Amino acid sequence: MLLQTHGLSRYFAGITANEDVDFDLQKGEIRALIGPNGAGKTTFTSMVIGRLAPSKGSIIFEGQDITHLPAHERVRLGMAYTFQITSVFANLSVFENVALAARRKMRAKDATLTAHVTELLEKVGLAGRGEDLASDLSYGHQRLLEIAMGLASAPKLLILDEPTQGLAEAEIAAFKSLVRSLVPETTVLLIEHNMSVVMELADTITVLNAGQTLAFGTPSEVQANAAVQSAYLGGSEDA
Amino acid sequence: MSVTAKTLSLHLGLIAVLFALQFILGPYQQGNIARIMVLATYAIGYNVLFGYTGLLSLGHAMFFCAGMYGLAIPMYHFSVPAELAFLMALAIGAGFSLLVGLLALRTIGVAFMIVTLMFAQAVYLIILYAAEWTRGDEGFVLVQSTRTLFGVDLTDDTAKYAAALVLFATALLFTLWLVRAPTGRVLIAVRENEDRASLLGYDIHRHKLIAVVISGTISAAAGAGYALLFGNTGSTFATVQYSILPLLWVLLGGAGTVLGPFLGTLFMYYLIDYAADVTNAYMLIAGAALVALTLFAPTGIAGTVRKHLWRWLP
Numbered sequence A: 001m002l003l004q005t006h007g008l009s010r011y012f013a014g015i016t017a018n019e020d021v022d023f024d025l026q027k028g029e030i031r032a033l034i035g036p037n038g039a040g041k042t043t044f045t046s047m048v049i050g051r052l053a054p055s056k057g058s059i060i061f062e063g064q065d066i067t068h069l070p071a072h073e074r075v076r077l078g079m080a081y082t083f084q085i086t087s088v089f090a091n092l093s094v095f096e097n098v099a100l101a102a103r104r105k106m107r108a109k110d111a112t113l114t115a116h117v118t119e120l121l122e123k124v125g126l127a128g129r130g131e132d133l134a135s136d137l138s139y140g141h142q143r144l145l146e147i148a149m150g151l152a153s154a155p156k157l158l159i160l161d162e163p164t165q166g167l168a169e170a171e172i173a174a175f176k177s178l179v180r181s182l183v184p185e186t187t188v189l190l191i192e193h194n195m196s197v198v199m200e201l202a203d204t205i206t207v208l209n210a211g212q213t214l215a216f217g218t219p220s221e222v223q224a225n226a227a228v229q230s231a232y233l234g235g236s237e238d239a
Numbered sequence B: 001m002s003v004t005a006k007t008l009s010l011h012l013g014l015i016a017v018l019f020a021l022q023f024i025l026g027p028y029q030q031g032n033i034a035r036i037m038v039l040a041t042y043a044i045g046y047n048v049l050f051g052y053t054g055l056l057s058l059g060h061a062m063f064f065c066a067g068m069y070g071l072a073i074p075m076y077h078f079s080v081p082a083e084l085a086f087l088m089a090l091a092i093g094a095g096f097s098l099l100v101g102l103l104a105l106r107t108i109g110v111a112f113m114i115v116t117l118m119f120a121q122a123v124y125l126i127i128l129y130a131a132e133w134t135r136g137d138e139g140f141v142l143v144q145s146t147r148t149l150f151g152v153d154l155t156d157d158t159a160k161y162a163a164a165l166v167l168f169a170t171a172l173l174f175t176l177w178l179v180r181a182p183t184g185r186v187l188i189a190v191r192e193n194e195d196r197a198s199l200l201g202y203d204i205h206r207h208k209l210i211a212v213v214i215s216g217t218i219s220a221a222a223g224a225g226y227a228l229l230f231g232n233t234g235s236t237f238a239t240v241q242y243s244i245l246p247l248l249w250v251l252l253g254g255a256g257t258v259l260g261p262f263l264g265t266l267f268m269y270y271l272i273d274y275a276a277d278v279t280n281a282y283m284l285i286a287g288a289a290l291v292a293l294t295l296f297a298p299t300g301i302a303g304t305v306r307k308h309l310w311r312w313l314p
Helices: A041-049 A071-077 A094-103 A110-124 A139-152 A169-182 A195-201 A219-224 A226-233 B003-024 B027-052 B061-078 B082-104 B109-129 B157-180 B182-192 B194-198 B204-230 B240-253 B260-278 B282-296 B300-308
Strands: A003-012 A015-025 A030-034 A056-061 A079-082 A157-161 A187-191 A204-209 A212-217
Touching: A003 A041, A015 A041, A015 A212, A030 A041, A030 A195, A041 A071, A041 A079, A041 A157, A041 A187, A071 A079, A071 B194, A079 A139, A094 A110, A094 A139, A094 B182, A110 A139, A139 A157, A139 A169, A169 A187, A169 A195, A187 A195, A195 A219, A204 A219, A204 A226, A212 A219, A212 A226, A219 A226, B003 B027, B003 B157, B027 B157, B027 B182, B027 B204, B027 B240, B027 B260, B061 B082, B061 B109, B061 B204, B061 B240, B082 B109, B082 B204, B109 B240, B157 B182, B157 B204, B182 B194, B182 B204, B194 B204, B240 B260, B240 B282, B240 B300, B260 B282, B260 B300
Parallel strands: A030 A187, A030 A204, A079 A157, A157 A187
Antiparallel strands: A003 A015, A003 A056, A204 A212
């Protein structure tokens, strides 16, 4: 078991964003976290990565209680997070963005680091863009840069918050094969609205609704689930 | 030429030019440049925190004074030799900035500005209160015969200029190294996007503390150098004005550039110098120039050069 949460809850001034979420994530799987807008997906992952303190409940990563660890220490334990709203270092070069992410782990010589960063940029489809400022990239390319930064530390758990938003069809196809190539070394937790991405990539799906777990299962089980259909999918797999 | 080669030739070139200047300039200008180099060292210290880490302090005069009195009190009252007193000043500067950092970094943004301002005011009042040691407002003058470093008489113009250049060059090359080293790059990441840097696994608080200590220690070195080279101390150096000046120098020269602090100090020093020749209201001219620069070159002199000419400028 890589990640578990027990009774994880978060309240914002009386509004319940998450209520008693019990969540188990196996090593090596690709898990999708879906749900309608406002279901509490981002609140949940923010608590997992440590950007937001839970109101109650606990988070266990590789058997260690990390509920009270600050975000940077969770990252050091092997988590990585890509932001839903692109959050790259806009005024730094694309190369430096990834290098910052890679450098912490590999106090390596410049040449090794350069090779590693170049390889990562190639992997996500940003080869040759290293010298550009991150702010000069299109929105979709900034999303790819986010993913490269997430991968740079070779994380055990990679949390992707709506990674395909703003990507073109071809880029989405490349993204899918990229994510597939990461498992089983990396476990992936994917928040995604694009149902074709979810259905094709995910081994299992957790559905959140109104801050609570509504359903859990394989893609076909979730598709067949009546409660999920009424809450979210509306009977169609192409939401 | 590689970026490293270009960077090194530019910065070493500046040091070489400053070295050569002493043979060209008359004694008055030589004295000016020596003073500018010491003040630019102070600005370099300020720039580490403000320009590279993105933390705006309004109380850096306290670090300058920690160095100034950290050197001058042992020399004046206890006849400590200058070499040892300078090291003491550095240690006091480092320790004091660590303490201030631990307390002030519990706040962010505007609160950080206010807290540093208040700490600096406290230091100013302590200097006035401890008049027995500091002679308060009027300060004291270091006896000429004690102002020697390794047997070199620092009251001599040439020696003074050389010492100022060594101090400045050390601070300049140190920051050049720092901002290209992994730690310095994390400081830039903290400035650019704190949240993101934290989610790359960097301890933001620790890096901010490192920046405060480096910044405070360089500022203290400048304060100690000022007392040693120009011989005087005084509570004026602890006033708000001396906390605002490095901010202006850095803004003018280019925040977050290695050369910026020197360019800004040089520009403003001569601006005020020339304006004072023209009118008594010389601060009016200085103010107008500042407004113009802020309007037309908001990234400062070196920042504008980096934007339009040399993108590799560190």
